[in-house]
Amino acid sequence: MNPLISAASVIAAGLAVGLASIGPGVGQGTAAGQAVEGIARQPEARIAEFLRESRSRKGSFPITDSNPLSNSTQRNAIWRFHSLSWMMEKPASYGLKAYLLLFWRKGFLYR
Structure with missing residues (x-):
């Protein structure tokens, strides 16, 4: 195989992976931003509700491999x-x- 073609394919694969990772990053950032906006509107109610729910579900979600x-x-x-x-x-x-x-x-x- 031509060395130029193999080098170009490696560079193209790296660019494809890099560009593919932008979408999930933008999606997660948007979701986190909207969650922060929701908490900013009613901070006391949201935090108290979260703490109450997390205490009641303490053993429901074990961390496993x-x-x-x-x-x-x-x-x-x-x-x-x-x-x-x-x-x-x-x-x-x-x-x-x-x-x-x-x-x-x-x-x-x-x-």
Whole structure:
């Protein structure tokens, strides 16, 4: 490939990514600006309402990692969900599937 074309394509890709990031920045700035304007109109009511709602929802929104396999608690939850999937299959396959799940759980998962 021509080196000029490959250099131009790299520069064009960088410009495309840079220009694509302008839209979300403008959108978030507009939303934040309108939120500040709304709070400026009634600061006491808005802040008191926000604090009251945030206290009532304290445990509702736990901060977790987006990768479900990086946290052992989430890994266990995924395993529990997967281990119940055999219940949705045909009744004739219960015996073999339960044995395979038991073998998988004791043989591979806990090594």
